[in-house]
């Protein structure tokens with residue numbers, strides 16, 4: 001079995017460090033990819049540090065599900081891709097492809113889906129799947145995405161998770177043109193939410209805890225910015241939003257944001273803090289409001305999102321780092337100190 005270079009964590013308190021990991025030889029349906037860039041999602045941090053009680057971590061853990069790379073080899077049954085193609089892989093690498101959810105292009109809800117890392121590896125190459133903080137990956141062709149040729153690859157990588165996770169619930173809500181949309185948290189997901197909301201023609205408002213992000217929020221496409229710690233500013237927007245996307249990674253009071261929805265407005269959670277959140281029934285009843293959730297998106301919708309980004313020239317704003325800086329990047333992520341996504345240049349792994 002071929003080996004790949006990787007960065008992995010061996011426990012919830014150990015830093016990510018260099019390791020060799022096994023990768024399978026491509027089977028008939030597989031595409032082998034040399035990874036060029038991998039985005040750093042806050043989910044990587046949650047998983048590496050075993051912060052999710054619903055999804056405990058198996059170690060060693062190799063995170064990374066915002067992958068862009070070059071095809072190096074394909075199996076004999078692969079028709080979609082050829083050697084040299086630039087492709088992406090997101091949070092999913094397998095599903096049964098027969099259940100009602102797969103038939104409806106919602107592979108993320110398949111009861112037998114395999115996530116890119118920390119899922120049982122049905123090929124038996126390792127106990128669990130290993131993600132994109134590595135030099136290569138082998139993936140079933142159905143879960144490999146085409147990358148538009150006009151976009152910078154470091155900024156494409158985050159589209160594979162942050163992009164689809166914000167694109168999907170906005171598309172699902174309906175036509176956002178002229179609607180008042182709020183995005184809570186201007187991090188990796190949030191800044192993509194702002195770009196999509198703006199591209200969909202919504203009046204876009206950022207709700208942030210970081211005063212220093214005000215100016216760049218406007219340059220990302222926001223029409224206004226609310227400092228969520230300022231009760232007066234929040235008060236002015238009571239009952240005014242059609243749709244709010246909550247991308248916050250830590251515990252916070254969602255009731256303050258539900259107050260901002262208008263009658264029949266929707267707040268969709270995509271942020272994934274572990275602890276349950278108290279919700280005021282009255283905050284929902286008065287205004288017939290909806291509180292919803294959303295998980296990444298299916299493969300067809302992910303391709304649609306990438307094509308949309310190609311047409312509208314949308315990529316993530318990235319700070320490119322070598323893999324050797326990934327532990328420091330995690331600490332900065334916890335301080336909301338990244339504009340707006342770390343993208344790891346995997347060439348740095350060659351010298352590791």
Ligand code: NAP
Nearest residue numbers: 042043185186187188189208209210249250271272295296
């Ligand atoms: P991120 O880059 O760290 O951004 C999170 C943002 O939340 C921060 O930049 C900050 O924005 C805000 N924030 C942080 N702590 C806060 C607090 N205590 N109170 C209020 N706001 C706070 O993280 P990300 O990669 O965008 O991921 C965000 C969350 O989405 C994570 O929990 C991740 O696991 C989850 N996620 C879910 C899905 C899904 O499919 N549903 C997919 C990917 C990620 P400001 O500085 O602007 O306040």
Ligand code: ZN
Nearest residue numbers: 041043161162
């Ligand atoms: Zn992610």
